[in-house]
Structures are given as structure tokens and as C-alpha cells.
Amino acid sequence: xxxxxxxxxxxxxxxxxxxxxxxxxxxxxxxxxxxxxxxxxxxxxxxxxxxxxxxxxxxxxxxxxxxxxxxxxxxxxxxxxxxxxxxxxxxxxxxxxxxxxxxxxxxxxxxxxxxxxxxxxxxxxxxxxxxxxxxxxxxxxxxxxxxxxxxxxxxxxxxxxxxxxxxxxxxxxxxxxxxxxxxxxxxxxxxxxxxxxxxxxxxxxxxxxxxxxxxxxxxxxxxxxxxxxxxxxxxxxxxxxxxxxxxxxxxxxxxxxxxxxxxxx
Amino acid sequence: xxxxxxxxxxxxxxxxxxxxxxxxxxxxxxxxxxxxxxxxxxxxxxxxxxxxxxxxxxxxxxxxxxxxxxxxxxxxxxxxxxxxxxxxxxxxxxxxxxxxxxxxxxxxxxxxxxxxxxxxxxxxxxxxxxxxxxxxxxxxxxxxxxxxxxxxxxxxxxxxxxxxxxxxxxxxxxxxxxxxxxxxxxxxxxxxxxxxxxxxxxxxxxxxxxxxxxxxxxxxxxxxxxxxxxxxxxxxxxxxxxxxxxxxxxxxxxxxxxxxxxxxxxxxxxxxxxxxxxxxxxxxxxxxxx
Numbered sequence: 001x002x003x004x005x006x007x008x009x010x011x012x013x014x015x016x017x018x019x020x021x022x023x024x025x026x027x028x029x030x031x032x033x034x035x036x037x038x039x040x041x042x043x044x045x046x047x048x049x050x051x052x053x054x055x056x057x058x059x060x061x062x063x064x065x066x067x068x069x070x071x072x073x074x075x076x077x078x079x080x081x082x083x084x085x086x087x088x089x090x091x092x093x094x095x096x097x098x099x100x101x102x103x104x105x106x107x108x109x110x111x112x113x114x115x116x117x118x119x120x121x122x123x124x125x126x127x128x129x130x131x132x133x134x135x136x137x138x139x140x141x142x143x144x145x146x147x148x149x150x151x152x153x154x155x156x157x158x159x160x161x162x163x164x165x166x167x168x169x170x171x172x173x174x175x176x177x178x179x180x181x182x183x184x185x186x187x188x189x190x191x192x193x194x195x196x197x198x199x200x201x202x203x204x205x206x207x208x209x210x211x212x213x214x215x216x217x218x219x220x221x222x223x224x225x226x227x228x229x230x231x232x233x234x235x236x237x238x239x240x241x242x243x244x245x246x247x248x249x250x251x252x253x254x255x256x257x258x259x260x261x262x263x264x265x
Numbered sequence: 266x267x268x269x270x271x272x273x274x275x276x277x278x279x280x281x282x283x284x285x286x287x288x289x290x291x292x293x294x295x296x297x298x299x300x301x302x303x304x305x306x307x308x309x310x311x312x313x314x315x316x317x318x319x320x321x322x323x324x325x326x327x328x329x330x331x332x333x334x335x336x337x338x339x340x341x342x343x344x345x346x347x348x349x350x351x352x353x354x355x356x357x358x359x360x361x362x363x364x365x366x367x368x369x370x371x372x373x374x375x376x377x378x379x380x381x382x383x384x385x386x387x388x389x390x391x392x393x394x395x396x397x398x399x400x401x402x403x404x405x406x407x408x409x410x411x412x413x414x415x416x417x418x419x420x421x422x423x424x425x426x427x428x429x430x431x432x433x434x435x436x437x438x439x440x441x442x443x444x445x446x447x448x449x450x451x452x453x454x455x456x457x458x459x460x461x462x463x464x465x466x467x468x469x470x471x472x473x474x475x476x477x478x479x480x481x482x483x484x485x486x487x488x489x490x491x492x493x494x495x496x497x498x499x500x501x502x503x504x505x506x507x508x509x510x511x512x513x514x515x516x517x518x519x520x521x522x523x524x525x526x527x528x529x530x531x532x533x534x535x536x537x538x539x540x541x542x543x544x545x546x547x548x549x550x551x552x553x554x555x
Contacts, residue, residue, distance in 0.1 A: 075471060075472040078468065078469060079469075079470035085468075089461075089468065090465075091465060102466065102469060103469045103470060106466060106471040106472075106475055107470065108267060111268075150469070
């Protein structure tokens with residue numbers, strides 16, 4: 001579903017945002033992307049949505065070669081990927097309903113059908129009662145839900161959530177994660193960037209850890225089917241996964257573990 | 266193009282009424298000038314046609330001249346091979362023409378009889394440069410009392426019209442360029458204000474034209490409203506001035522200006538407005554929406 005192969009991204013200043021990153025995510029997986037600020041999590045999301053291009057390497061999303069994608073196809077790619085942005089990117093002068101319906105309008109879906117879809121999704125994420133309010137009138141958790149609702153309107157194959165629990169209290173954060181988990185159970189591949197250890201522990205999903213733009217570990221179990229179908233390109237990733245599988249699940253805490261090993265992480 | 270695009274355009278216009286007013290104002294000024302210039306060109310070309318359709322040389326005869334002598338002179342003129350048309354106007358014909366021209370003024374009609382109006386020959390030449398030769402020939406004839414020579418009137422009017430056309434076209438080009446620059450700036454400012462919204466729309470899958478169309482339609486709308494306002498003001502002014510102008514330019518069939526001409530002009534102006542509006546907003550979109 002998603003594959004990054006030896007991807008590097010160097011900014012014009014010469015700084016490497018990502019160095020030789022390779023990993024693979026299978027369809028229907030829920031994967032955490034962890035790492036400190038500036039480790040390259042958001043850059044990976046930006047590469048997946050073709051907001052930026054890698055300096056080298058290959059980025060594949062659902063058999064689409066994102067790097068070689070013609071510019072007139074970028075909008076098609078973005079319609080396949082729902083994104084919950086770190087700063088939410090809600091339009092402040094539009095109501096929650098108008099924000100959520102935007103991807104459907106952009107896709108040219110007829111108004112009556114679009115309204116029905118949006119109402120269903122808003123009901124599902126629990127913000128239907130706020131449909132006519134403006135973003136400034138909602139709490140952080142409600143805004144996150146609105147951003148998730150907008151990301152889901154086009155029924156994307158992939159949902160990228162960039163620290164969706166960043167500014168939320170623990171209870172609200174868990175509600176958001178449970179919501180994402182429910183979405184994942186219905187078949188949507190989810191990639192979530194987070195710092196929250198409790199969430200990572202609670203869900204026991206695969207974790208991709210980054211530091212200073214480098215992949216420092218992939219832990220947790222990859223779905224069986226995906227291991228069987230992995231090609232040789234991801235062999236080194238498999239080795240890392242095998243290592244993580246050797247460890248008991250309850251001992252696994254990549255954030256604490258790495259902090260113990262390296263203070264920079 | 267979806268209804269939503271039109272709604273977004275209308276929403277953009279309503280969101281910044283002062284910028285919209287500035288854009289419409291500059292477009293109205295441009296089209297007001299274009300309309301006035303068109304009226305001027307239309308009027309002057311009608312005036313030239315009027316003078317060109319008149320006899321180019323008119324020779325008035327002395328009262329005691331006989332018809333046979335006039336016919337003889339007419340034959341001499343025809344023999345030069347330079348004449349395209351000669352028409353004899355008798356004293357009675359002259360009286361009839363006078364009566365027709367002054368039929369609304371009985372006082373002028375009472376005082377005039379056929380005796381005091383001279384017979385005349387109305388002559389047109391094949392080439393305008395032969396007018397001087399014919400003019401001299403007539404002036405030397407003992408039968409002729411006066412020669413009216415219209416070459417100067419036509420040539421002066423033509424040179425004035427050409428000058429007007431040159432100045433007017435230059436001003437229209439300058440005004441159109443000013444309108445384009447102002448529109449590019451206004452649409453550019455609007456794009457800059459909506460930069461974040463545009464970025465969000467692009468990130469959730471909007472293609473280029475989904476973002477571009479509302480701005481292009483906005484430019485076209487300013488152009489169309491400006492053209493209609495300019496046309497309404499200029500046509501209104503013409504309608505108010507028509508009685509005075511038609512009495513001043515008596516004899517020339519310019520007034521009242523036909524509705525067909527006015528609406529035809531509106532149609533052309535709207536097409537020009539669409540082109541100007543679309544061009545300026547497209548330039549702004551290219552400049553500010555990379």
C-alpha cells in the first residue's frame with residue numbers, strides 16, 4: 001500500500017530532513033510514526049501527498065509512483081489520501097459543515113449526495129450537533145474530530161494523521177485514537193504520527209521510529225500477509241521486525257527504550 | 266463548471282466590496298470612454314458620408330441664362346471625361362428643395378419665390394483631384410455667378426476624423442492597459458488574502474482549475490458590470506443630448522441613433538469586457554498562484 005525505498009530529502013540549506021528511509025505499510029494496517037520534533041515525520045507525510053519531492057528514492061502509494069506522478073494527477077492522489085494535519089488546516093471563516101464538505105465539493109460531488117455523506121460522517125465522529133458552528137467555537141477535541149471527518153469524506157484508502165492528539169488531554173486523546181482505530185477496522189490504512197506513549201502502548205501496533213531524519217527502528221508485528229508478500233527491497237526492515245518480535249509485547253516501549261539509549265531521541 | 270464555482274465567485278466579491286468597487290469603477294471608466302469614442306467615430310463617419318454624397322461642385326447660374334446655354338456647358342463638361350455625374354437643378358426645383366428644407370417655418374416660405382433662387386448644375390468628378398480643374402472651368406464661364414466647392418470640407422473632416430481615430434485608439438489602449446494592471450493587482454491581493462485557503466484546498470485534492478476559475482470569473486464579472494455601466498452612462502448622455510445635437514447637425518441623418526446600433530455596441534463591449542477581465546485575472550492567477 002505504502003512503500004518508501006531509500007528515500008532521502010535534503011533541504012536547500014543542505015540539511016537532510018530524511019536520510020535513506022525505507023519501510024513498507026500494508027493495506028489495512030495501523031502504523032505509528034514516532035520521533036522527536038524535527039525527526040522527519042511530517043516530511044514523510046508531505047512526501048506521501050506530493051507536497052514535496054524527495055531528493056532521491058522511491059515513494060509508492062497504492063501502486064502510484066508519487067515521485068514520477070505527473071502534476072495533473074496530484075489532485076487524484078490527494079483524493080485517495082485523507083490527511084489530518086498537525087495544525088488541522090480548517091478554514092476559519094467557514095462552518096464545520098462547510099469545512100467537512102470541502103473535499104466533496106472539490107471532487108465535484110453533487111450537493112444533495114455530498115450533504116448526506118457529510119452528515120453521516122459527522123454523526124460517526126460525533127460532531128453533527130456542531131455542524132453550523134465556526135472552528136473558533138469548538139474545543140480542541142471537537143476540532144480534531146472535524147479534521148478527521150473532513151479527511152474521511154472521500155472514503156480514502158489511506159489516512160495520515162499528523163499528531164492528531166498533540167494538544168489534547170489524555171481522555172480526549174484516547175477518544176480520538178479509538179475513533180481512528182474504528183476507522184482502521186473498516187479497512188482504511190492509517191499512519192499516525194505521535195509522541196504519546198500511552199497511545200502506542202494501548203494499541204500495540206507497528207511503530208516506525210525516526211530520529212534526525214534517520215530510521216532507527218521498526219517494531220511490532222507486521223500483518224502476516226504483508227510479510228509473505230514483501231519483496232527483497234524491504235529485507236533489512238524485516239530483520240528489524242524480527243528483532244522486535246523477539247521481545248515480549250508488554251516490554252515494548254520504543255520511546256522510553258530509545259530515550260534510555262540515546263538522549264537525543 | 267459547477268454552480269459552486271459561481272457561488273464562490275459571488276462570495277469572493279462580497280467579501281471585499283471596496284476592491285470590487287475599485288475594479289468595476291476602473292472598468293466603467295474604460296468602457297465609458299470606449300462608448301463615447303465609438304459615438305464620435307460613428308458620427309464623424311456619418312458626417313463624411315453626408316458630405317461625400319453631396320455634389321462636389323455646385324455651379325449657380327446668373328438669372329438671365331438660357332437653358333440651351335446651360336445644356337451646352339453641361340456637354341462641354343461631359344466631354345472632359347472627368348465627370349461622373351451632372352444634375353441640372355432648375356429654379357423651380359430649387360424652390361421645391363427650399364420649401365422642403367423649411368417646411369416648418371412658414372415665414373421663410375412666404376418671402377421666397379422661384380425667381381430669386383438661381384438654377385444650378387450639381388457636378389461630381391470621377392477623381393477628387395479633378396475637382397480643381399472643373400472648378401476653374403466653371404469659374405471662367407460667363408454663365409456662372411458662383412461656384413461652391415466642397416473639397417475642403419470633406420478633406421478637413423476626413424483629417425479630423427483620422428486624427429480622432431488615432432488619439433482615441435491610443436487612449437483606449439492606454440486605458441485598457443491601466444485597467445488590466447489594476448485588475449491584476451486587485452485579483453492578486455485577493456489571491457494573497459486567500460493563500461491559506463487555497464493551500465488547504467490544494468492539499469485536499471483541488472485541481473488547479475478548481476482554484477483558478479472563481480478568480481477568473483471574478484475578473485470577467487468586473488469587466489461585464491463595468492461595460493454595462495459605461496454603456497448605460499454614455500447612452501444616457503447621448504439620449505439627453507440628442508435634441509440639441511440633431512438641431513445642430515441638421516440635414517445629416519445621424520440622430521436618433523438606432524437601438525440596433527446601441528445594443529450592437531453593448532454586445533461588442535461585453536465581449537471586449539470578457540476578454541479584458543479574463544486576461545487580467547488569468548495574468549493574476551499565473552503570477553500569484555504558482
